[in-house]
Amino acid sequence: MSTTPYQRLSLHGHRLAGAGGLRAEVRAFVAEEIAAGRWSPRCDNWLIGWDPAFSERLAARGWAGMTIPAEYGGQEAGALARFVVTEELLAAGAPVAAHWIADRQTAPQLLGFGTEGQKRRFLPEIAAGRTYFALGMSEPDSGSDLASVRTRAERTDGGWRVTGRKIWTSGAHRAHYLTALVRTTLRDEATGRHDGLSQLILDLADPGIEVRPIRLLNGEAHFAEVVIEDVFVPDAMVLGEIGQGWRQINAELAYERSGPERVLSTAPLLLAHLDEIAARGGTADPVGLGLALARLSALRGLTASVAVELTGGHAPDVAAALAKDLGTRFEGDVVDVVRRSSPAGRPEDANSAETERLLRQAVLQQPGFTLRGGTTEILRGVVTRGMGLR
Ligand SMILES: Cc1cc2nc3c(=O)[nH]c(=O)nc-3n(C[C@H](O)[C@H](O)[C@H](O)COP(=O)(O)OP(=O)(O)OC[C@H]3O[C@@H](n4cnc5c(N)ncnc54)[C@H](O)[C@@H]3O)c2cc1C
Structure with a gap:
């Protein structure tokens, strides 16, 4: 090959x-x-x-x-x-x-x-x-401030009764289960801001759950709103320990933020573009492309090293936040690199139909890159705090 x-x-x-x-x-x-x-x-x-x-x-x-x-x-x-x-x-x-x-x-x-x-x-x-699973963290009034989730689980015989609402839940209209972060102790009764949270596994086929797909401007729906109305969740579907949801979620976020998907969402576009440049023998923006390739190279090394660290039982939350911040900004910048490489009025540098197809598609997906999994501002806060600077 x-x-x-x-x-x-x-x-x-x-x-x-x-x-x-x-x-x-x-x-x-x-x-x-x-x-x-x-x-x-x-x-x-x-x-x-x-x-x-x-x-x-x-x-x-x-x-x-x-x-x-x-x-x-x-x-x-x-x-x-x-x-x-x-x-x-x-x-x-x-x-x-x-x-x-x-x-x-x-x-x-x-x-x-x-x-x-x-x-x-x-x-x-x-x-x-x-x-297949979906992730029920964000709510209409709780995104960056995840500890403020209001979906409530109340103790009942043999389990919990859950009522609340999750939003922007990727794949919830197609997945089988939802891992939901819920409040098992009311906030004013909990001792600290991050106490009283737990993780429950909800069966998305439960009749008490309504999943409403959220359509994008292009008509596609990839995430949904999940309305949970007095749903019984047996004790057997409590994930981990009651009251330890915050600690557990933080372990999970390292997996969520650090993978190569935080770098390579626009890789099909970049790779189609590289093949094209190789075939036509040059780009109108070698400096921009060179920088993009250098960033990609460094990001691959960074995400690989976090993957290895995760298997050692560590939760490298600072490195994961760093990888997601740098990686998702790179993914978005790829769109500009490809655009600049084929400026208007230079037919010799025109993109192929395949690159144009991927470019159109990447432009539509781009706004979500730096939001999902924690916004840029939140990730930078994690990095600063993790280094003991705030
Ligand atoms: C494509 C996509 C898929 C998603 N999939 C899922 C999913 O599967 N499951 C799930 O639970 N959620 C999902 N989300 C939701 C995502 O995690 C939230 O959108 C994100 O955490 C931000 O929360 P918010 O939308 O409520 O914005 P807010 O928290 O209201 O933030 C709005 C703006 O204010 C800024 N801001 C907020 N607080 C601070 C602060 N303290 N300091 C500085 N700036 C701040 C933010 O950076 C942001 O720019 C998805 C989102 C997208 C776009």
């Missing part, structure tokens, strides 16, 4: 470069899928490309729930192997959204805090690419 400009980026000699042929295997699989017309590459497809059949095909190769222990149906693979697979899928713009959240953060969360029963019930299904 020939070397692409992407492969040539600064990872020579690094274990990440090939991971023992795994990268080539994933690339061949992806090429086969595209050649068979099963899907077309799209920017941001880790959030918008919901394709359960693809998730199951991937799982059949052992590429979903890769780091889950074998006793729970996973491959027990290392963090770098998973990193290589996810990087290749993102670079190809593959439709991985259905299993993405379950694979990225629900599985580690279950392994860290779940009961044996929850692990046996959910992990094999996640590794099979069949069971």
Whole structure:
């Protein structure tokens, strides 16, 4: 297989470069899928490309729930192997959204805090690419200030009765379960701001839950509002400890913020553009492109190092916040780099139809990059505080 400009980026000699042929295997699989017309590459497809059949095909190769222990149906693979697979899928713009959240953060969360029963019930299904989760953190009046969530769980016989509302919940209209951050002790009764919060697993098929998809300007719906009305959640579906929701969520956010998807949402556009430049023999903006490639190279190293640290049982929240802030701004800047490289009035530098298709699509997705998973301002606060400076 020939070397692409992407492969040539600064990872020579690094274990990440090939991971023992795994990268080539994933690339061949992806090429086969595209050649068979099963899907077309799209920017941001880790959030918008919901394709359960693809998730199951991937799982059949052992590429979903890769780091889950074998006793729970996973491959027990290392963090770098998973990193290589996810990087290749993102670079190809593959439709991985259905299993993405379950694979990225629900599985580690279950392994860290779940009961044996929850692990046996959910992990094999996640590794099979069949069971999908959504994340119920944000509410209409609680986004950045997550500790102010008002969705209330009240104690009842054998479980909890939950009432509240979540918003911007990615994939909630298609997923099976919602991991919801809820208030189990009223705020004025809790001792500290972050006390009294817990995580519950809600079955999205419950008749007490109404999921209202939120449409974007282009008519597509990728996130939803979730209205929860007096829903019974049995004790068996409490994730972790009652009252420890804040601590648990923070462990989870390191997974949510640090992956290569915070760098590579627009990679299909950048890579199509690199191929084009290679074919036409130059760009109108070599300086801009050079800077973008340097940033990409550094960000790959940063996200890979956080992936390794996560497997050591650490929650590298500062490094994860840093990776998300720098990575998501890079993803957005790719749009400008591609635009500047093909200025109006220079037909010799005109983009191909494929690059234009990806560019249009990236422009529509771009506003969400720096918002989802914590805004730029919030991440910078995490970094500053984490360094003991505020
Ligand atoms: C595409 C997309 C997918 C999403 N998916 C999910 C999901 O699956 N699950 C989920 O729970 N949520 C999801 N979200 C919601 C996302 O996490 C929130 O939008 C985000 O945390 C910001 O919250 P907010 O929208 O309430 O904005 P606010 O918190 O109201 O912030 C508004 C503005 O004020 C700034 N600001 C707020 N507080 C401070 C402060 N203390 N200092 C400085 N500036 C501040 C913010 O940076 C921002 O610019 C998604 C969002 C998007 C765009």
